[in-house]
Amino acid sequence: MEITFLGHASLLITTGGKRLLVDPFISANEKASGIIEIKDLKPDYILVTHAHQDHILDVEEIARSSKAIVVSNYEIATYYENKGINVHPMNHGGNWKFDFGHLKYVNAIHTSSFPDGSYGGQPGGFILSSEEKHVYIAGDTALTMDMKLIPLGFSLDLAVLPIGDNFTMGVDDAITASDFVDCSKVLGYHYDTFGYIEIDHKEALQKFKEANKELILLEIGKSLTV
DSSP: EEEEEOOOTTTTEEETTTEOOOOOOOOTGGGGGTTTTGGGTTTSSEEOSOHHHHHHHTTTHHHHHOOOEEEEEEEHHHHHTTTTOOEEEEEEEOOOSSSOOOOEEOOOOOOBBBBTOOOOOOEEEEEEEEETTTEOOOOOOOOOGGGGGGHOOOSSSSEEEEOBBBBSOOOOHHHHHHHOOOOOOHESOOOOOSGOOOHHHHHHHHHHHHTTEEOOOOOOTTTEOO
């Protein structure tokens, strides 16, 4: 399984012979400009954690050009289905076997509305199980006790956690979250895109190291293998 960081909270995951795009906010992200071209992504699936603009901005354009299936909560899936896009609706606690593996939609504590203010359902995250690996994609979330449920059913190989603070967990809560999900290898995301969520990289890496955990901060366009 290969995971490429596309900036902010956007990921491209190649697994099971398929390409999964997570929360595409690329075309308006100045930090991704000149590095990521949305026409080159060509996903088979687009996973959407919630309806905020910094997670859905490029969903419609990419879904139309690639014929990708949008996977999200019922409200978001219905929103895109009404636009003629292929979708797979899910909801909290649900698990589904896809042709690349399994997805479980899990709880997140955040808000969720479309840019026009319309209701975007309840936010969530995904547990991706594929190629005998399990990856937790937290989405935008606060630290929550529900995270303690995850290791009861999954032995995680990687946790993808927001670390930018202000709108989501910060570094300290992400360290606690890694305890809750029983995974010491963390890919940080949702940081540095704009002023509210800029972090001190050196300090963040040191805090994880002192907690005997590994924090991975990928440059935009770079990948890791799980």
